[in-house]
Amino acid sequence: MTKENKVYLITGAAGFIGHFLSRRLLDQGFNVIGLDNVNDYYDVNLKETRLKLLQPYNNFTFIKGDISDKELVLSIFEEYKPSIVVNLAAQAGVRYSIENPDVYMQSNVIGFYNILEACRHHLVDHLIYASSSSVYGANKKVPFEETDFVDNPVSLYASTKKSNELMAHTYSHLYGIPATGLRFFTVYGPMGRPDMAYFGFTNKLFHGEPIQIFNNGDFENDLYRDFTYIDDIVEGIERLIPHSPVGEVQHKVYNIGNSNPEKLMVFIETLEKCLSNSLGEKVEFEKHFEPIKPGDVPATYASTKQLYDAVGFRPQTSIEEGLQQFTDWYVEYYGVKVEV
Template identity: 80%
Template sequence: MNERKVFFVTGAAGFVGYYLSKKLLDQGNIVVGIDNVNDYYDVKLKETRLSQLEPYGNFTFIKADIADKERLMNLFAEYKPSIVVNLAAQAGVRYSIENPDVYMQSNVIGFYNILEACRHYPVDHLIYASSSSVYGANKKVPFEESDFVDNPVSLYASTKKSNELMAHTYSHLYNIPATGLRFFTVYGPMGRPDMAYFGFTNKFFNNEPIQIFNNGDFDNDLYRDFTYIDDIVEGIERLASHAPTGDNGEVKHKVFNIGNNNPEKLMTFIETLEKCIGKSLGKEVAFQKQFEPIKPGDVPATYASTEQLQQAVGFKPQTTIEEGLQQFTDWYVEYYGLKS
């Protein structure tokens, strides 16, 4: 990407949005970041991320909600983005059981507004976040993009599946080049505090036990494809200049997995996290553990096939959980001033 492009990044104060914006700005692109900076998790963390983007002269931040259609349309009219990356969404499987309204508002209405804006102010490429949760409780692994995904087990997963359907329709009707990315458990420094690895670390430092939702069944432990933030960002950045072309009369809409293609047992992940916290602190640590039943909406395994991504842009996530978690715990100890 040599020429300066205008990127419109929604969810710019979020975990993936922040890192993507930073990388695009470092490359000299113009980034217009949008976020409603809601309090789903610690707003201070969102403000810290934004404060690191503000010094860039080619960054503009707008506090707005993608569910506000009129405001969104005006922003598209004003900034005329060439590439839109929609990362604004209400995240979290368990939270969707308690608060379904916000999921419909942000993930369905908000995404519809993005599609409408791309229709009225045509863009070179719309990239949007989907999720590995669309695979539901599929038993066949690794998950491939061609797999049947009509049995979501959470409302969150339903909203992400509906995003893929809506994008396909808008691409078909209005020729919008669109790419959906099914993210697999993204983690790393400055990540989301509602994610397990962050919550486990909080609990350790608060001297509380961690809850592990696998019934203590180590033979049938949960598996997760943990994907480090830098790998996610590189995948998005490479795909940005690879808009679907709609060859052979196809719709200009593609969906890719972005995952580590290397699922880890949850217990292995937890043991690695213990070791990494220990290294960051310079002493041995151990979590207090409580085993509980699997929660509704959780799936037993996530495992990404990344062949299609590799074929499209020659990239496959590589970061090991040892490397990635060490980066996270070093940041955590520093950020919260816990170094003794």
């Protein structure tokens, strides 16, 4: 099948990862169908900006809609006959899942079920779907390996992602759908999600507000996070697309993380340094320390051995490099300066 007639369906195309993956595929000449409900969980303008950058491509088709709409999903498969499906549409956020559980069940469970049903009735070469590092819960053993026990999620968001893995395994077993789940570890970068800590901290700086750090001010036992730059995430997905699982059950799960966790405080100091570089003047956050929030975990740390063994790739963008890219973009996009 040539690039000209190979069709990719990317759900969540107005989202952070969906946008960058779509651009990578479009640049290579593939046909991309983007599906997104463009909800207002965070700044819709940012989602619209991402979409505007995709619109000039002749090989891009955008459909505004929700994966929880089964008729719509089935009609898209019927009309466009995608050979590769990358399901990135989901209600994101650990803390928000405690406040608003309904939307997580609708999007992450019902929506994903609809995608599986569509793949069942319209055979695809490969279904790739977003899982999350949150499935590891409060696991103490690090680094997290794909073979670890993941039956103790500590948030509803994590539960929905674990359910996706179970559902995909079942559909692969019953209907022979080649499916790969990706456990993403704290993705960051330009045009990222404003609900993520690094973006929220930056917003607060320019509004003259203190940042809240949920580690009780405990610098010895600080939170660790495996921060993974967006380009590394997209590279991992792209390499896995032709690498569909084989075997009795054609289902596989991979970690995609930087495998180099950083203390939260080191990450914040690096963000201050990068913002200072972008602005040409020294900046420092006003910091308020609070107890860890329900649903948060003390550490995330990916083992990427299985990913490397499969496709010869492991993320390696440093936080210094990745955050500099983010702060340069932020200062230009918002046209900001520090309020004194």
